Amino acid sequence: xxxxxxxxxxxxxxxxxxxxxxxxxxxxxxxxxxxxxxxxxxxxxxxxxxxxxxxxxxxxxxxxxxxxxxxxxxxxxxxxxxx
Numbered sequence: 823x824x825x826x827x828x829x830x831x832x833x834x835x836x837x838x839x840x841x842x843x844x845x846x847x848x849x850x851x852x853x854x855x856x857x858x859x860x861x862x863x864x865x866x867x868x869x870x871x872x873x874x875x876x877x878x879x880x881x882x883x884x885x886x887x888x889x890x891x892x893x894x895x896x897x898x899x900x901x902x903x904x905x
Contacts, residue, residue, distance in 0.1 A: 833865075 850860035
């Protein structure tokens with residue numbers, strides 16, 4: 823029970839790759855948190871993400887490149903492979 827009196831459920835996640843665990847532990851250390859606290863924060867952030875946040879980010883990036891033209895990367899790759 824939490825101090826508010828609510829039951830806090832536990833979650834078990836099976837088959838997480840060892841390298842993922844290692845990276846998350848390093849991330850937790852960098853952020854000055856325990857492994858569990860880092861996982862709770864990541865889960866909370868994922869649960870609170872709003873699609874509108876992503877849309878605004880996409881629009882921001884689109885605006886950065888508005889009016890610019892880019893070369894055909896497939897053509898460039900093909901030319902590079904032919905060397």
